[in-house]
Amino acid sequence: MTDILQAVRGAALGAVAGVAAMAMGTTAFAGGHGGVDFAGKTVEFVIPFSESGGSARWANFFAPLLSEHLPGNPVVVVRYRPGAGSTAGANWFQEQTTDDGTLIFGTSGSTQFPYLLGDPRVRYEYKDWRPVLASGTGGVVYLPGDLGADYDGDMDAFTDVDFLYGSQGATTLDLVPLLAFKLLGLTVDPVFGIEGRGDGRLMFERGEANIDYQTSSAYLRSVVPMVESGMAVPVFSYGALNDAGEIVRDPTFPDMPSFKEVCEATAACSTEGTAWEAYKAFFIAGFAAQKMIYLPGTASDDVVATYTKALQDIIARPDFAELAAAELGVYPQLTGNGAISASDQATTVSAESKAYVLDWLKADYGVTME
Amino acid sequence: MDLLATALPALGEALTLVLQPQQFLFLVTGVLLGLSIGVLPGLGGIAGLSLVLPFMFGMEPVSGLALMVGLIAVIPTSDTFSSVLLGIPGSTASQATVLDGFPLARKGEAARALAAAFASSLFGGLLGATILTFFIFFARPLILAFGLPEMLMITILGLSMVAILAGRVPLKGLVAAGLGLMVGTIGAAGAGGSLRMASYDFPYLIDGLQLVIIGLGIYAIPEIVSLLRQDRAISRDGGLGKGWLEGVQDWWRNKWLSVKCSAIGVIVGVIPGLGGSVVDWIAYGFTVQTARDKSKFGSGDIRGVIGPESSNNAKEGGGLVPTLIFGIPGSGSMAVFLGGLALLGYDPGPHMVRNNLDITYTIVWSLALANVVGAGLCILLSTPIAKLTTIRFTLLAPFLFMIIAFAAFQSSQQLEDLAALVAIGLLGIFLRRFDYSRPAFLIGFVLSHQAESFANMANQIAGSRFRRSFEAGIDYIASSLSLALLALTVISVVVGIRQAKHILGNDNAPTGAKRGPVVFLLLITAYLSVAWIDALTISRMGDKIFPVTVGAITLICCLLLLLKMMRAPEGHAVFADLETGGEDAEAPHGLWSTLGWFVGLLIASSLVGFILGLAAFLLAFFRVRAGLGWGRVVLFSVLGVLFMCFLAWTLGRDFPPGLLQASYPKMPWPLT
Structure with a gap:
């Protein structure tokens, strides 16, 4: 039953996509590679923000590119789970166990900061997730x-x-x-x-x-x-x-x-x-690692490798620099180990630094994290 | 002349672009998409835009633009259906339309009201585009003239509309507005994040209550429950007295009102940060204050539909200005639009007027064209759709419950959304029953956030100017623009108080025993006291001052009202209680059993998930409450569930999960 429903849904989305593709006048469909095949599947690209804002723009920039470069050309839909300054969506993602690569999650500095500052709303743990892309900005x-x-x-x-x-x-x-x-x-x-x-x-x-x-x-x-x-x-x-x-x-x-x-x-x-x-x-x-794409911690190495390959292909596209210039600026888009170490750096803060910032927020602005 | 020399060629180029068959096709696609989503109560432009956003990237820019603009243009148009037919404001753009539109529908004049609304929308859209075409050159200085004190003054002007909408007992209007303001402060404060009437142990309220839930709770639930109790059609006599032609003629008779309200729409729409939330109230207030015969407002005066509807489409055009030339979205849907523009490779900014005037005009006139197509289509559809008001309401209600539950759930995708909807719905039912002004409550809620942040920010900046010198401070807060706005506000309050008795005055609202109204007022007072004390405990001054001040004023109003109740004899207007006479008292079904059906749907959803719960609810409702034969029971239920699945699919949205889903996470869609 699910498959039928998925297929009809895919067809409905495909119809709209067809209109779009017609207008594009391009028929670029890169072939599949990597261990996992997403043919006929729908990948949900969840962001913990609303439809309006930089993260939505960023996700909608990558979604069609991922669809084109992931093996089997899955439909990639961006889903929005806003709330509590993005901690609601991140808490939700923490509970997800989808291991076949049909769920990815996009974070931003607004998700990193509450985590680093020990916001009481945070129930998520970055170290549990598997980073596949880190985008910087300035x-x-x-x-x-x-x-x-x-x-x-x-x-x-x-x-x-x-x-x-x-x-x-x-x-x-x-x-x-x-x-x-x-x-x-x-x-x-x-x-x-x-x-x-x-x-x-x-x-x-x-x-x-x-x-x-x-x-x-x-x-x-x-x-x-x-x-x-x-x-x-x-x-x-x-x-x-x-x-x-x-x-x-x-x-x-x-x-x-x-x-x-x-x-x-x-x-x-x-x-x-x-x-x-x-x-x-x-x-x-x-800033330096502001927006990142994560797979759930349960995702297999195969799935991670497939995503890394697809993202590397996207970044290697000859027209990527031009496409990205307006959207992302000329900043590094890190994948593979680069993404892992960027994610590490962006989600680690020493106890002294954290204490320093918390004291300063309280003393200068009366803002506390309790 | 210089201006014409730049504007005209760009305008010509834009018009040829807009009228090309391919662009036109995309525009119409956008219009149709927007209409089919916007017509559902609680689902508006953002849902529609996010549906097309994934396809923007890589689309031919002008086509993508046409698709998005077509969608945006018809949102304030299609909203009108639920405002007029069901008394549910489809979005902030159509709040004021409810006031006179819905009474007209109940009189059996739905088609007339709709047609007048759409004619006004169409005209407002066109006039708005015309004004914008030239105004866009001067918009920048105007936008920059609106500093924080001026924005605060406009917000206060919006709040002053409470005076007109307060109803028969002005104190009750004030209490309703104050309560709205206080409910609007629930959650983490915008500036310092201090929690107000919320706690980290119960995260739901930290973001505050969403407008869609308040709108549906305050308007939709009370109206649906009240109509359902009577087991009749929305149109009291079951007929459609006047047709769409009359509506268009009504608009023509009031064309100058329409012109003025469109101008208000463009100008207020241009100011970023205010969004659409005050435009229709200001237009409604203007309409009432300038009308000679005010006796029919609130009980079905066609001008009360024409005014706000002329302004809300013009406002969308005005909202484009800050979006395009400053890159600052005027509203939520404009923010998504801005994202879409970036995906198309456009880069909104000051150069949009200087170097890309043709693109700017393409957007402005696509909007106008989409308005013509959308509103024209709606006028044609108004008679068939108005027939909904002649159907036995019991057959419509379950579908409405289904859609509003789904729409409410979209605000944060937690089960608490549905609980909040019921809680606010209860408040709405009692506000209606005891004749408190629901528009006043809504205005308070909608403007609460911006009133607080503008006041705090203006205060902080003024403080810094005053430290520099007294003149600098006075120059900042008492600019000629803020003084003019202040004068407008004073006029509006004075005129409003004088007229309030006639407007929304339920002239012969039945009154009954003292107990009910007093108990309800005591409950409001109790909530306000708790909220006030809670605000007092906040340590950060900026997060505390607004709820403390507003809470104190509202509490004083409550006490005065209580005093009045103690002195007034039974039968006085303060004791209005719709359950003691008139339609509600004579209704064949009780209030609680009717509300119970809706609560039943929510409880079933929380147990077995939305789709299974919905199926059970529809079957039971059509069989037990509507008393239909099994054939139709099954047919209607299946249609309802299928429609819901289709909607959730295309929009890519989830359903509320229940306990069943929590224990068996691997349920197949749509049972998840």
Whole structure:
């Protein structure tokens, strides 16, 4: 019975897909390889977020590519399980035992952070899952034109400026910029409660906020025009991780100093010690390995190998760079062992770093994890 | 002239693109898809858009655009069916339509109300697109002029509509609105994450209650239960008095109202962060305040349908502006649309007006065209679909229960969704019974979150400006725009209070003994006290101040109302109780046994899962309650279950699992 139902459902989805394929005018169907055959199956790509947002976009970017490159060309559907800042969906995934590769799960920094901070809602354990892909991203911090005129590679000139920053919340991805500001010795008053980074940019444009950051693609799209007209001045990019695990300049912004460089140049900031280590750990979880695809812990090595192969094929596509540029930026897409070590780094934080961040959240923002 | 020189060629190019047969086909596909999903109560644009999202990647951009825009355009249109026919707001866009649309349907004028609504939608969509075509050049400064104080003022303007909708006893309207605001604060606070009336041991409430559950609970459950008790058709005389032609003529007679409300729709829609949640209330308030004869509002005035419906389609166009030129979604469906645009390779941003004007116009005019197709189709369908109001309601109700249970479950896919639906449904039943304004409750709930965060954020920024200098602070909070909005709010409250008696005034609501109304009010007071004390224990100031303030004001209103009840004689309007006379009291079926059927469906679902529970519920209902022969019982039940399976399939959604599924996890679909 199930098979019939699955088949009809596949046909229904296929019909819509047919319309889409017709419009595409392309008939690229890569052949199958690897140990597992997904012919006639439906792969559910579950994300713990709603339909609106970066993760939905990311998942819908990879879903058709996976469908094309997984052996047997399964239908890949994106399912949304939002709730409790993505912990609800992750808790659900923890209970899943689907071992045939028909279930994959996409996480983001918002799923990593509650796990790292010991949020009481977290009932999931990253170490139980099997990572197959890690996508990174970056971001740029910028100032208004008048303030930015005083910027000369360090933040020493800004220690007595009262900064306002539109923030989604201290325990969201904004933790990384807020911690960066603290390291730099800036007085930044976060205005909590905005719904997305776009709202923060709008506050900046209206003059209500006077410091902001955007992820790379949003920066290129909406801030660069402001920079060109003199309304905004970029200060630093968060940077990217090199193979040795050090923060270096972001390949998308080779001419812009990384946060590490600015920190080194700024008197108040040090690239050693607990604060720096804490920053680095959360930077990796929030940006360098922001979005990851996992299989349930029960998945066999065969299934993992099949996915790794398919993802490697996707990344090796000659048109991938072009496809990904708008969607993902020019950041590494790690598979295989790269994904495993990225996942490890993004989900491990030392006890000191964790304690440091928790103390800081409580002291500066009154935010606790109880 | 410069403007025309840039706009006209781009406009011409856009129109040729839009009218190409292939794009048009995709547009119509989107419209049909949107209509078939949007017509179901509780399922709207986001469900529809996420259905097509997987196919966006790699599609020919203009075709993909046409498909998505077609879908978006008809959401506020197709919503109207459930608002008018069933009294259930299909989404935030059609909340205000319920107020006059549903009474019209009960009078047997459903086809007329629908046709007037669709004519207004069509016109609103077209006018909105026309305004946008030129307005888009000036939109950027306007959007930037709306800082947080201004947004807060617009939210307060929306809240001030409570004054008009408060009903016969203004205090009761205030209590309802305050309760709505307080229910809206349940869960983790937006700013600091402090928990309010929630606990980590019971995670369900941490995200707060979802709008779909509140909407269905406050409107759908009470109306369905009340109609079901009477065992008749929705149309009281069982007929369809006036046809769609009359509705279109009604719209024509009120075309200037439609023009004004469309303009309101575009302008409010343009402001990001407000979304669609206030537009239709503001349009409704405007309609009432500018009307000369106000006596029929709330009991079936066609203008009460034309106003909000003209604004809500125009709003979708307005919502495109921040989405396209700032990349900031104005609403949930716009956020999904934005994701779809990125998959098509478009990159929304300021350049959409400067360099990609043709694409922008393509989107704007696809929206207009989709409105024409969708609303035109709906006008033609309005008479046949309005026939639903002439069917014996007992045959419709189980299917409605089935759809709203499924829709409610989509909000977080836990069984608690269904429990919350029943709990809110009970609240809705009592609010209705004791004549508290349900629109006021809904406005409070919908605006609670943004009222709180705008107030906190504006306060924080103003504080920082005041530290710099007094002038800087005053300039920030008392800009000419906020002062103008403040004046509007004051006018709206003054006019509203003067008129409230006539609007939604259940003029001859039966009144009975004191006990029922007093006990209900005491229960509300008890909840508010607990919520207020709970808020007092929060340590973080920013998360605490809003519920403490609103809670205190609402509690004072409750006490004043209690005082009034102690003094007023029996038979006074404060003791309105629909169970003591009129339709409800004379209904052949009791309240509890009727609600019991729905609760039965939920209990069965929690035991054996939704599909098995549904099958049992449908069989039992049609046999026992509707008294049908076995042939039709089986036929209707099978149709219901099949429809549900089909819907869940195409949307790729799960069913609520029960205990059975927990013990046997490997059940085949759709029994999972």
